Amino acid sequence: MISVELLIFLIFVYVIFSNILLYSVFNKSLSVRDSLPWFFFLLIMIIVTFSNNLLVNISNYLGIEIVSNMLFFFGFLILIGISLFTTIYLSKQKNKINSLAQEIGILKKRIEELNVKRNNK
Numbered sequence: 452m453i454s455v456e457l458l459i460f461l462i463f464v465y466v467i468f469s470n471i472l473l474y475s476v477f478n479k480s481l482s483v484r485d486s487l488p489w490f491f492f493l494l495i496m497i498i499v500t501f502s503n504n505l506l507v508n509i510s511n512y513l514g515i516e517i518v519s520n521m522l523f524f525f526g527f528l529i530l531i532g533i534s535l536f537t538t539i540y541l542s543k544q545k546n547k548i549n550s551l552a553q554e555i556g557i558l559k560k561r562i563e564e565l566n567v568k569r570n571n572k
Contacts, residue, residue: 462500472489
């Protein structure tokens, strides 16, 4: 059973974390799409906090002897997942930037050609 002091502290941390996420989304410094994994992670943490034996049952089912080892493992998996999705997103953005840079180059060349034609007339 979790102590009342720890429960109050965790609730405080969750409220602060959710406020930071919401503030970032409303100020458009973080997109809704990018905030979803963090809200999902926050929801899981809240469920785990209020489920007394959930972690013990899961670790026993998976054959992990110490609950803290399982938490570190799941935390590691979550961070790898977030890193993977961020890398995929950055790769797509890089492709879009390259495409836009090429379009700008083509448009600049076309403008120069039109200016040369106009000046020659």
